[in-house]
Amino acid sequence: MFLLQATKSGVSLILFLGTIGMIILVVALVIFIILHQRRVVKFQNKINQMEQEQQKILLNASIKLQEEERQRLAADLHDDAGPLLATARLYLNENLVNQDKATQLQSIFQARQIIDDTILLIRNISHSLMPPTLKNFGLESAVNDLFQKISGSGTINASSRFHEYKDRLKSEKELVIFRIVQELINNILKHSSASFIHLTQNIHADKFYLRIHHDGRGIVQSDFDKLNKSNVGLGLKNISSRLRLVQGQINFEKDISQTYYKVTIELPKDEPYQ
Amino acid sequence: MYSYLLLPALFLFNLTRKKEIIVLAIYGLVFFGLLNIYEFLPNKNLRIVYLCFYTFLEYAIFAYLIASSIRQKRIQAFILVLSLCFLGFQVLYFLMVDFKRLDSVPIGIETILMFIYIAYYFYHYFKTGTDRYIYYAPSFWVAIGILVYLGGTFFFNILVNHVDKNQFESFWHLTYLPEILKNVFFSISIFLYARQSKNSISNKAEKVPYLDLI
Numbered sequence: 001m002f003l004l005q006a007t008k009s010g011v012s013l014i015l016f017l018g019t020i021g022m023i024i025l026v027v028a029l030v031i032f033i034i035l036h037q038r039r040v041v042k043f044q045n046k047i048n049q050m051e052q053e054q055q056k057i058l059l060n061a062s063i064k065l066q067e068e069e070r071q072r073l074a075a076d077l078h079d080d081a082g083p084l085l086a087t088a089r090l091y092l093n094e095n096l097v098n099q100d101k102a103t104q105l106q107s108i109f110q111a112r113q114i115i116d117d118t119i120l121l122i123r124n125i126s127h128s129l130m131p132p133t134l135k136n137f138g139l140e141s142a143v144n145d146l147f148q149k150i151s152g153s154g155t156i157n158a159s160s161r162f163h164e165y166k167d168r169l170k171s172e173k174e175l176v177i178f179r180i181v182q183e184l185i186n187n188i189l190k191h192s193s194a195s196f197i198h199l200t201q202n203i204h205a206d207k208f209y210l211r212i213h214h215d216g217r218g219i220v221q222s223d224f225d226k227l228n229k230s231n232v233g234l235g236l237k238n239i240s241s242r243l244r245l246v247q248g249q250i251n252f253e254k255d256i257s258q259t260y261y262k263v264t265i266e267l268p269k270d271e272p273y274q
Numbered sequence: 275m276y277s278y279l280l281l282p283a284l285f286l287f288n289l290t291r292k293k294e295i296i297v298l299a300i301y302g303l304v305f306f307g308l309l310n311i312y313e314f315l316p317n318k319n320l321r322i323v324y325l326c327f328y329t330f331l332e333y334a335i336f337a338y339l340i341a342s343s344i345r346q347k348r349i350q351a352f353i354l355v356l357s358l359c360f361l362g363f364q365v366l367y368f369l370m371v372d373f374k375r376l377d378s379v380p381i382g383i384e385t386i387l388m389f390i391y392i393a394y395y396f397y398h399y400f401k402t403g404t405d406r407y408i409y410y411a412p413s414f415w416v417a418i419g420i421l422v423y424l425g426g427t428f429f430f431n432i433l434v435n436h437v438d439k440n441q442f443e444s445f446w447h448l449t450y451l452p453e454i455l456k457n458v459f460f461s462i463s464i465f466l467y468a469r470q471s472k473n474s475i476s477n478k479a480e481k482v483p484y485l486d487l488i
Binding site: 011012015016019022023025029034037038041045048 | 445
């Protein structure tokens with residue numbers, strides 16, 4: 001109403017200033033939108049690039065690890081199973097029929113021994129690929145079994161305790177967790193010179209927790225993040241990619257007493273295993 | 275006035291069947307014609323009908339262009355409902371109010387409605403988080419064109435019935451600038467729409483390899 005009641009010169013002024021003001025406002029708005037969007041796009045592109053690089057590193061690590069595993073398998077089969085079977089064949093060659101009965105029995109017995117050894121070897125290889133305890137009795141038994149074997153060697157004191165694991169996780173999830181535990185234990189045995197390892201499990205508010213304590217040399221979260229972004233630390237990258245698969249998280253830290261290192265794995269607890 | 279011819283000229287130059295380009299070309303052609311016939315209208319009643327029609331057609335085209343860029347069925351339906359309300363209001367205004375030069379109130383409402391649509395368009399654009407710069411989007415130039423045009427002429431359109439003839443004559447020319455700017459921005463959008471359309475055609479062609487034996 002004020003605009004409409006203004007004098008003749010006042011209306012002219014309002015009209016002129018209003019029009020100029022509106023144009024300036026629109027131009028300012030356009031500049032702001034363009035600049036703001038440019039900044040957002042640049043930031044988004046940077047994040048995408050970083051994610052791609054991280055994915056690439058993880059993928060490379062997992063491929064490399066898979067190749068190493070295949071090489072190990074090939075070496076086991078070629079170096080151990082191959083010669084054993086060749087030796088068994090030697091005992092059972094054609095000349096066996098021309099020999100006396102005692103020698104024949106001796107050769108057959110030797111061949112049987114070798115075949116038994118080969119069966120055991122192949123079973124060990126197969127167990128290293130997929131632990132039967134894990135498949136048949138679950139994560140708790142497989143982890144306890146692994147820790148008993150480590151402790152049985154006598155060089156290190158290893159123990160594990162599952163506080164609440166009545167409802168098993170899905171078998172795929174159990175396998176992923178078991179592989180992560182194997183990798184962590186392997187690292188501790190290789191690099192930490194620890195005298196004891198202890199694993200505890202618990203459940204809290206729909207989350208599954210696993211914690212490994214050890215008294216050797218360890219790493220903290222910043223070291224883990226650094227190694228994850230670098231070209232070394234294949235095992236740790238593999239842990240990261242496996243955790244991503246089960247939407248889990250891992251945290252490396254030092255105990256408040258500064259005596260132990262702790263590795264905590266946290267993942268969502270899904271519906272009970274059927 | 276001749277800047278409106280830029281739009282059909284660019285359409286003929288690009289010759290793509292994209293809906294938005296066709297709408298913009300028709301807009302340029304129709305409004306060039308409408309602006310030319312105004313002087314020849316014989317009586318006031320016809321001029322009033324002409325002005326109401328001009329405002330609604332302009333609003334309808336702008337609303338269509340913005341709604342087609344939002345691509346959300348619910349919002350498009352909402353714009354359609356508001357447009358029908360606006361049409362109803364214009365009919366009432368036409369029947370009940372006698373205006374001197376321009377239908378200021380419907381133009382004011384048109385401006386406010388378009389500002390709301392454009393604000394939502396920008397909100398939607400940022401929300402969908404596209405990784406392309408906004409000035410590569412043809413709809414951005416359409417929105418900017420509408421903003422500059424309606425913003426630049428807003429005060430003139432509101433106060434036009436309250437100024438004398440001399441003031442009207444001197445300020446009328448001031449509206450040319452936003453009008454020309456709008457047509458230039460619309461031309462940029464035609465150019466970008468055509469490029470987008472060509473790119474999508476060439477992308478489709480690249481996806482299917484040459485499979486014939488000969």
